[in-house]
Amino acid sequence: MIIAVANQKGGVGKTTSALNISAALAFMGKSILLVDTDPQAHSTISCVTDPSLHPKSLYDVLVRNEEKVENIIIQSTIPGLDVAISKISMAKLEPTLIGEIDGHYRLKDILAPIRKKYNFIIIDTPPTLGLITLNSLVAADKIIIPIQSSYLSLEGTDDLLETIDKVRRVTNPRLEIIGVLITLHDRRTNISKDAVKRINKVFGKKVFKTFISKSVKLEESPAYKESIFTFAPHSVGAHQYKKLAEEIISRAKN
Ligand SMILES: Nc1ncnc2c1ncn2[C@@H]1O[C@H](COP(=O)(O)OP(=O)(O)OP(=O)(O)O)[C@@H](O)[C@H]1O
Numbered sequence: 072m073i074i075a076v077a078n079q080k081g082g083v084g085k086t087t088s089a090l091n092i093s094a095a096l097a098f099m100g101k102s103i104l105l106v107d108t109d110p111q112a113h114s115t116i117s118c119v120t121d122p123s124l125h126p127k128s129l130y131d132v133l134v135r136n137e138e139k140v141e142n143i144i145i146q147s148t149i150p151g152l153d154v155a156i157s158k159i160s161m162a163k164l165e166p167t168l169i170g171e172i173d174g175h176y177r178l179k180d181i182l183a184p185i186r187k188k189y190n191f192i193i194i195d196t197p198p199t200l201g202l203i204t205l206n207s208l209v210a211a212d213k214i215i216i217p218i219q220s221s222y223l224s225l226e227g228t229d230d231l232l233e234t235i236d237k238v239r240r241v242t243n244p245r246l247e248i249i250g251v252l253i254t255l256h257d258r259r260t261n262i263s264k265d266a267v268k269r270i271n272k273v274f275g276k277k278v279f280k281t282f283i284s285k286s287v288k289l290e291e292s293p294a295y296k297e298s299i300f301t302f303a304p305h306s307v308g309a310h311q312y313k314k315l316a317e318e319i320i321s322r323a324k325n
């Protein structure tokens with residue numbers, strides 16, 4: 072199953088969630104590939120020892136047919152997790168692919184021959200609704216939408232839902248929202264409580280039961296190139312991402 076983590080709003084916890092969901096699933100013994108499509112390469116930087124040792128990235132595979140995806144997949148620092156790496160060169164992808172007739176299908180095409188090797192492929196996406204995110208939605212079976220529990224948290228979700236609908240109509244009718252994930256939650260504040268109410272009103276049953284709380288440990292772990300499960304195994308964040316992974320597995324079966 073291929074799951075894209077997407078929301079064009081910046082800083083809502085896409086990368087933190089993509090990484091820790093991948094780590095949680097890998098920890099449960101699943102074989103997992105994390106695909107970093109963001110030119111900011113935050114997922115890559117958070118789980119690859121020295122990215123500069125790897126000259127090629129997803130960009131090279133997406134623009135050139137002769138480049139093999141296997142060559143840009145490396146073992147991450149997170150046990151059991153492979154990562155398809157991104158670099159800042161990904162920022163050139165959109166201008167390069169615009170006007171190409173198969174511009175939206177490149178990621179789907181390059182994942183097709185390797186998807187059987189993995190139980191889950193998790194795609195981290197950039198904070199835009201451009202061609203990179205479209206490639207991710209065309210390639211995916213499911214989407215996770217992380218939404219920060221804050222004021223204005225739902226701003227922009229209409230555009231995202233419209234894009235998902237369009238992708239469904241035009242190329243990928245199977246695409247489904249597997250869940251909406253409330254992130255950066257702070258249950259002490261009225262703003263967070265109010266945001267949860269509004270998110271539940273819009274998305275109802277789609278909202279995962281598990282919330283991800285604001286946590287210093289979750290913020291710190293990428294700097295040590297660790298997931299929350301080795302960095303702070305007994306933290307609230309570790310507990311929540313484990314619960315979330317269980318919910319994802321159970322929803323994936325339905
Ligand atoms: N639950 C959390 N508790 C505390 N800090 C968090 C949490 N989740 C994410 N952060 C921090 O918030 C910032 C944004 O998170 P993250 O990078 O995961 O968001 P993003 O949606 O991927 O951002 P972008 O849109 O730039 O790709 C990061 O500094 C991250 O460490």
Ligand SMILES: [Mg+2]
Pocket residue numbers: 085086087109113195196197
């Ligand atoms: Mg990110």
